[in-house]
Amino acid sequence: MVGVGMIFDETYRPFFEQVRRDGLYDRRFGLCEVELAAVASRTGQRAEAYRKSAGDRIGDFANYSGPEAVSQLLDQEVDFVCVATPDHRHFQSAMAALQAGKHVLIEKPSVLTLHQLDQLTQASEQHQKLCKVVYHKLLDPDHKKLRTLVVDGVLQHVNHGYCSLLEPKSIATGQFSEWITGRNPATYVAVHYIKLIDFTFGGKLQSVSCSGQRGLVGPANGSTWDSTQLRLIYRYADGRSAAFDIHTSWVTPDNFPGYVEQEVQFRFDNGVWNSHGRKRGVECTVEGLTPMQMKTTLNNHYNGTFQEPFGGRTQRGYGIEVLERFTREVAYVQLCQNPSSETDRL
Template sequence: MDAVCVATPDDRHFEAARDAIRARKHVLIEKPSVLSLSELDELTRLATENEVLAKVVYHKLADPDHKKLRTFYQDGVLKHVNNGYCSLLEPKSISGGQFAEWITGRNPATYVAVHYLKLIDFTFGPNWSLDRVSATGQRGLVGPADGPTWDSVQLQVVYRYPDTRDAAFDIHTSWVTPDNFPGYVEQEVQFRFDNAVWSAHQRKRGVELTVENRTPGELKNTPNYHYNGTFLEPWGERSQRGYGIEVIERFFQEAAFVEFDGPSEQRNKRLAQMRTLTYNDITADRNCVAIVQSLEAILARAAGGAPGCLVKVNGSAGGLALYEPGNAKPLVLYEGRV
């Protein structure tokens, strides 16, 4: 065995990934990679020591629409992103059924907002710096209204450019929409630039399907066959493909390149080459993990009776410093630089 995939619940990634890396296996971790920068630092160190790849799955980077968005931005067609809005809403069957075993104390933003955090950071970076993080949310459906389990979360992330201009992104997530909602999983993004607006909506870009007694349960009203689909090809064979599969295949191609694509004495050179791929290497995941760690701390404070907290990034108090309203002394979540 050369590689391991870690697809445990989002708060159980670190130990499994750590053990696999210690066993000198290449590792692909489901998003988010981990929940804190200290855990990310540890995995990065272990991957270097054990000379293996440590990667994270962000399949939305391979969505054709998102690839075109990045192409336009990198080619200068879209100039200077100013702000954006992203939304991903999932049905109650997710929180109440599929994830019921582990959902206590969790929130939908850590689970799915990270898709958009990486999309934003990868597409529009790296010539900016993460500046601050804030969040709020609602409780009372999945768990008690005064408990630690969140129905919906509204997250805001602000980046700062070298010219001091800010770019703000609001990301709304939920796992309590009705099970018979036509979109099933409702996804929307909008980004505003100095010279353009990019808007995309999952239900408006593709197929709408209604089949008696089969939609929206067994079959989806608005299926996303770009992500994953089974097809009868024109030449007769049946296949399964999509960008959700593509990113996993890419990981195994990268691991195979390291192990088998040349003489053993050049393995470290091939390993270093694969580690430069910022779309999935954990060394390029610092901003996303910093936001997740900040989000988790803000929601924990809110559940404890102190809503409205703000985390400042790379300020005088430390890499991640949490400020409660009315309290000038911060709680340092991470001392090192993000």
């Protein structure tokens, strides 16, 4: 594991704890034991705090820190490496892992330039290793249903769409303040919706334009953006086109009732799809807790902790499901006993 920040705690931590407890079974490769073997980070402090708090929920892992941490991690006999650092550090760690012969899973956005993406793709093919990006919103049940209706021809030919994802101000001024200078929320979260649009509707991207606002996270004439409005135009095989607007921000007031504001709307020739992250589920108010310590609207689809009716407590959601899927793919490539070669399975 490279990086042990917010996303590690939300998805990787519960995944590693669950798979340590239950193992990973698939009839193609049998029971696969998955252990968090090593962690690389800048200071090692969070990893050490996690080790102490987790107890027997996690095995003993090597904790590397400092400039050589990734190299030290790769000297361990690990099978795959997960990269969940701030995104401007993704490329170096991912490339080093591929060159060391490891499968790689990278948080979105994978890298910040197309040239870096080409290099990772080439290294993945050269070393015959999986290299994938976590776009967990493709696994959101609502988004999967949207794509199902498109594939089945129920919703016919998208005409235009609107997507928004608004993050609270505490993200930009707290957790991400160390690396946010010179950045924008489109690179950070609009990529989720670019991927959703591209994957769901296909077509060929014709143009990209963007506007934005500054002055809250950084100076009004600086290089750090508070919010962005992205427009994509796609053209399809029948000669028709569609426009998609994606609005993102990380300066929503901290007393906003939801953790994030997520909205998706697509208009088709024969219908309209509306999905709203806060309005699709539950509202809960608790005196003295909501909406600051605990939010009024809960996203139980992405990452929820549940007391199960059959006893015990689980942490589940599409943010964790995507990690399990990648782990199964690695196990299939490396451990499957069928007559096909590892290259064929890859």
